[in-house]
Amino acid sequence: MRMVSSCTRIPVPRIWTHFVWDERRYIVMSRVRGVELSSVWRTAGTQFKEAVAAQLANHFKELRTLRTPYGSRICSILGGPVRDFRLQYRHTGPFEDEDDFNHHGARFNHDIEFLPADMQELVAAAHSIKHDIVFTHGDLALRNIMVDGATVTAIVDWECAGWFPEHWEYCKSIFAAEWGEERDPWLRRALPVYYLEAEADSMLVRHLWRPLV
Incomplete structure (x- = not known):
């Protein structure tokens, strides 16, 4: 969040401090005005x-202007392992x-x-496409967007952020499955759309993904 705050105009909470206590990590941040978008979206x-x-x-257009210092590597902001609930x-x-x-x-x-065979072809076609590596929030669910009226006051919960292929934000937002039946038209307005990649990813999730909890 500190990098996003310093390099973009995207609204994020201010980080006051962070620490480890009883083997758990904690972040102390400023309180954001407004409510979670999930509480008002459907009505x-x-x-x-x-x-x-x-x-x-x-x-998110501005977020894409950030350039990775790690070349083609998919990694955390510091170049290490990524945290992502969609992955294995x-x-x-x-x-x-x-x-x-x-x-x-x-x-x-x-x-x-x-x-x-048809699924194999779809996944192979999607995974043959080469994408730019961009900075990605990684969990654009409605619960992670704060609004005051119709104003977005903050995007929160950046624990899954990192350097990912450019289609991953869209696929992960579909994976979050919080936008309801009207999700697709509005999600397509908020993020660049990757139809083939999203269809292949949704198929892999249906057939292979298992929650850890």
């Missing part, structure tokens, strides 16, 4: 949703490049030969 009107989606689009393990990597990430992370370290 909100079209004008409200348009305003929020437009702000998010601007914020919550802490995993770093991955040397996107091919390594696709096989050992996105595919849960499985080959795809056991999938039906």
Whole structure:
């Protein structure tokens, strides 16, 4: 959050301090005005949703201007393992490049030969596309967006942030599954859209992903 705050105009809480106590990590941060977007989204009107989606689009466009110092590596902000609840393990990597990430992370370290032929083709096609490595929030769920009226006051919960392929933000937002039946039209306004990659990722999640808890 400190990097995002110092390098962009994206609203995030101010970090006062962080510490480890009883083998747990804690962060003390400023209180953000407003409420979680999840508490008002489903009853909100079209004008409200348009305003929020437009702000998010601007914020994530700016986030994409950050450049990785680690080349093709998929990794944390400091170049180490990533934390991501969609991957095979919550802490995993770093991955040397996107091919390594696709096989050992996105595919849960499985080959795809056991999938039906049409699924194999879809996953292979999606994973053959090369993407830029960009800074990614990694958990753009409604609960992690704070609003005061129709103003986005903060994007919170950056624990899954890191350097990922550019389509990962969109795929992870679908994985979060909080946008409801009207999710896709509004999500497409807030983030760049990657249809093929998202379809392949949703298929892998349905067939291979298992929660750790």
